[in-house]
Amino acid sequence: MEQLTKAAKQRHSEVLVVCSNDRSGLPYWILGSFSETATLTASYPLLVIKPTSAKGLFSKEVRFVLSIDVAEIPSSNYLRWIAMTAKISNALLYLVYVRPRRRKIVGSLQSPKDSVDAENILSKIQSFFETAGIRTQSNILKESKSIAHSLAQFSDSRKAWLTISTHVKRSRVRKLILGSTARRFLKLTKRPFLHLRLNS
Amino acid sequence: MKSALVAIDPLIKESKKFEHFCEILKAFQSEGPPI
Numbered sequence: 001m002e003q004l005t006k007a008a009k010q011r012h013s014e015v016l017v018v019c020s021n022d023r024s025g026l027p028y029w030i031l032g033s034f035s036e037t038a039t040l041t042a043s044y045p046l047l048v049i050k051p052t053s054a055k056g057l058f059s060k061e062v063r064f065v066l067s068i069d070v071a072e073i074p075s076s077n078y079l080r081w082i083a084m085t086a087k088i089s090n091a092l093l094y095l096v097y098v099r100p101r102r103r104k105i106v107g108s109l110q111s112p113k114d115s116v117d118a119e120n121i122l123s124k125i126q127s128f129f130e131t132a133g134i135r136t137q138s139n140i141l142k143e144s145k146s147i148a149h150s151l152a153q154f155s156d157s158r159k160a161w162l163t164i165s166t167h168v169k170r171s172r173v174r175k176l177i178l179g180s181t182a183r184r185f186l187k188l189t190k191r192p193f194l195h196l197r198l199n200s
Numbered sequence: 201m202k203s204a205l206v207a208i209d210p211l212i213k214e215s216k217k218f219e220h221f222c223e224i225l226k227a228f229q230s231e232g233p234p235i
Contacts, residue, residue: 004207013205019221021212034209047204051217054227062232089233161232192224 001037005044015045015194020186022050039182039195045081046197047162052190059159062091067151067165067181070097070121074166077198079125082164083132091161093129095122095138096154098147148184155191163189167197 008016020035035048064086068074074082086093097118122138129136144150155163165182182195206225212218228234 004205008205011203011205013203015204017204017206017225019206019208019212019218021209022217049221049224051212051220052224053220054223057224058227058232060231064233085233091233161228192228 001041004038005042008044015047016042017047017049020048020050022052036183036186039186039193040180042195043197046195048186048193048195050190050192057159057191058161062089063094063158063160064089064091065094065096065151065155065158065160065163067163067185068095068097068122068125069168069181070118072168073121073125076128078166078196079128080132081196081198083129083134086129086134087132089161091134093134093136094154094158094160095125095129095136096141096151097122097139098141098143098150100147101143146184147181148188151181151185152188155189160191162192162194164194164196167195 004016016038018035018038021033023033038046039048064082066082082093085091099118118140119138122140126136126138139154141150141154144153151163163185165185182193186193208218208221212221
């Protein structure tokens with residue numbers, strides 16, 4: 001991964017594109033998944049493309065889904081990067097927050113910010129994008145099976161070209177117990193997934 | 201995006217998966233976000 005990141009930086013590439021092998025079952029457990037490891041470790045914008053037929057996969061207009069965790073609001077350099085990408089693509093940007101179910105055991109590990117006014121935060125992010133001339137729609141979803149499931153269902157329903165998540169710093173304990181939504185999402189989706197981690 | 205570095209696993213280069221991957225990249229180039 002380090003080599004690829006270095007090569008991308010040398011070539012002034014804006015994004016690193018990885019073709020997922022989309023392994024499942026035993027091969028997945030034995031060989032692992034490079035795209036999954038890359039998603040969790042890349043220090044560069046990473047686009048994972050699943051080897052799925054493109055026929056009927058995407059909407060006619062370009063649509064992006066941006067997953068937002070209101071407890072960990074992306075910093076302005078992330079928002080600027082996304083705005084620039086949405087602008088050149090003339091994309092409709094869906095801002096999506098999946099409200100987590102309350103869990104007895106891990107509830108104490110969830111940040112108290114989880115209960116903050118999600119509408120208010122989404123509306124602030126929305127006005128940032130609208131000022132930049134991006135068409136947006138904000139959506140608050142209920143968690144179904146998991147946050148990743150709700151997000152994957154939403155992206156499918158909108159036939160999104162990209163589902164974008166931004167890197168969230170979590171403590172080791174929180175990571176171990178809450179896991180990674182990006183990793184779960186990657187397993188569930190058939191759509192291109194852009195994981196954004198920028199060196200600030 | 202002006203440029204992107206594409207990493208390809210040599211194991212999938214001869215498979216149907218690679219065809220699908222190229223199909224998606226082409227869709228991006230022609231109708232989708234320019235990558």
